[in-house]
Amino acid sequence: xxxxxxxxxxxxxxxxxxxxxxxxxxxxxxxxxxxxxxxxxxxxxxxxxxxxxxxxxxxxxxxxxxxxxxxxxxxxxxxxxxxxxxxxxxxxxxxxxxxxxxxxxxxxxxxxxxxxxxxxxxxxxxxxxxxxxxxxxxxxxxxxxxxxxxxxxxxxxxxxxxxxxxxxxxxxxxxxxxxxxxxxxxxxxxxxxxxxxxxxxxxxxxxxxxxxxxxxxxxxxxxxxxxxxxxxxxxxxxxxxxxxxxxxxxxxxxxxxxxxxxxxxxxxxxxxxxxxxxxxxxxxxxxxxxxxxxxxxxxxxxxxxxxxxxxxxxxxxxxxxxx
Numbered sequence: 001x002x003x004x005x006x007x008x009x010x011x012x013x014x015x016x017x018x019x020x021x022x023x024x025x026x027x028x029x030x031x032x033x034x035x036x037x038x039x040x041x042x043x044x045x046x047x048x049x050x051x052x053x054x055x056x057x058x059x060x061x062x063x064x065x066x067x068x069x070x071x072x073x074x075x076x077x078x079x080x081x082x083x084x085x086x087x088x089x090x091x092x093x094x095x096x097x098x099x100x101x102x103x104x105x106x107x108x109x110x111x112x113x114x115x116x117x118x119x120x121x122x123x124x125x126x127x128x129x130x131x132x133x134x135x136x137x138x139x140x141x142x143x144x145x146x147x148x149x150x151x152x153x154x155x156x157x158x159x160x161x162x163x164x165x166x167x168x169x170x171x172x173x174x175x176x177x178x179x180x181x182x183x184x185x186x187x188x189x190x191x192x193x194x195x196x197x198x199x200x201x202x203x204x205x206x207x208x209x210x211x212x213x214x215x216x217x218x219x220x221x222x223x224x225x226x227x228x229x230x231x232x233x234x235x236x237x238x239x240x241x242x243x244x245x246x247x248x249x250x251x252x253x254x255x256x257x258x259x260x261x262x263x264x265x266x267x268x269x270x271x272x273x274x275x276x277x278x279x280x281x282x283x284x285x286x287x288x289x290x291x292x293x294x295x296x297x298x299x300x301x302x303x304x305x306x307x308x309x310x311x312x313x314x315x316x317x318x319x320x321x322x323x
Contacts, residue, residue, distance in 0.1 A: 080107030
């Protein structure tokens with residue numbers, strides 16, 4: 001039967017670590033040296049494993065790690081912290097804004113993390129451990145994880161910003177309703193990303209100001225850098241959302257102006273032909289006494305009168321500045 005454990009490492013304190021078995025990691029988590037276990041939340045044995053192996057922790061921690069819906073946050077419990085973060089979804093055939101959560105219990109001696117879907121930032125840390133460039137302590141681990149999450153976000157935001165620029169340029173060149181759906185998609189993606197990035201920024205800020213003893217000055221300085229990066233990301237998302245709304249409004253205005261211009265032309269044409277239609281209708285009735293019935297040149301005379309009338313109307317409309 002498959003194991004709920006995806007990764008299990010015993011750190012050597014020098015940036016490296018040794019991958020250990022399921023039985024060994026249970027013992028290592030109870031020691032003073034740093035150990036890390038990474039679990040699959042979708043596995044049916046994850047909850048029983050947590051209930052059995054980390055029963056010494058507050059039951060609130062297990063409930064939070066297994067929660068169905070989560071938002072980024074930090075909760076200090078003693079000298080440890082429950083940390084819930086999100087990263088962009090870079091899995092195949094997935095939308096980046098469908099952000100993947102990672103839930104962690106972290107203290108000076110143990111890291112217990114849970115994921116429902118694959119998160120590439122976790123694999124990045126494992127690769128660093130294998131080449132002895134991984135975290136040396138719990139503070140470095142959380143900083144490395146946050147940094148990798150931020151680095152994965154940057155290209156997604158850059159692509160979204162470039163897409164906004166392209167749509168804006170296309171609308172200025174050739175405004176068309178076909179761009180409306182694209183604008184709505186950009187705004188939706190920005191809103192969804194911001195929904196998780198804003199609380200994640202607050203969570204990192206709270207962690208930076210926490211009183212956890214295993215976070216030293218260097219760790220807090222790196223957390224400040226990550227906080228600044230996320231602040232800029234949130235501001236960029238706000239700007240993209242506002243730009244998309246402005247572009248959408250501009251497109252609506254251009255289309256409305258085009259429609260109004262067409263209606264105006266039709267109104268002028270209708271105004272010109274209104275008296276002509278009245279005269280032709282009046283002279284087309286089948287009753288006696290119609291002028292010009294006996295005159296062979298009456299049609300041409302009447303047509304000339306209509307042309308003069310049209311010329312007079314055009315001059316009148318120009319004087320009234322109707323066009």
